[in-house]
Amino acid sequence: MKKAVFCFLLLFSGTALFAQDVKTQPPPPEIIKFSETSHDFGKIPQGKPVTHNFTLENIGTDTLKIENVQASCGCTTPEWSQEPIPAKGKSTIKVGYNAASEGTFEKTITIYYNGGQTKQIFIKGTVWKTPDQPVPQNPGLNQF
Helix, strand or coil, rough: CCHHHHHHHHHHHHHHHHHHHCCCCCCCCEEECCCCEEEEEEEEEECCCCCEEEEECCCCCCCEEEEEEEEECEEEEECCCCCCCCCCEEEEEEEEECCCCCEEEEEEEEEEECCCCEECCCCCCEEEEECCCCCCHHHHHHHH
């Protein structure tokens, strides 16, 4: 009986010691800085695409390589340079929104860089429905 209790205590004390040895790695240092992380287009007419350039800077000491930029839906299209950004260098990510559907929108754009690190930027706005018919003529304009 004493051996069973001893084995039981030894098993759990070893597990507790092992659990304490697990160390978490600190997050990698920030190397990418945006002049702004969100943009509000405000009110835009339906069917009129809009774009905005997000400026980023490599604030690290090593080269920054943007591997991919992915939008949360197909209505948002990011464009970026495939060239590495040197330390203290700058670049832009151009984000377009097609404004096909009326209503408010909020979209997320995820930037993947330097071996799996990520950063997110955001766009939002409201698309208003354009009239189906042309604007009626103003009879006062024809008097002159």
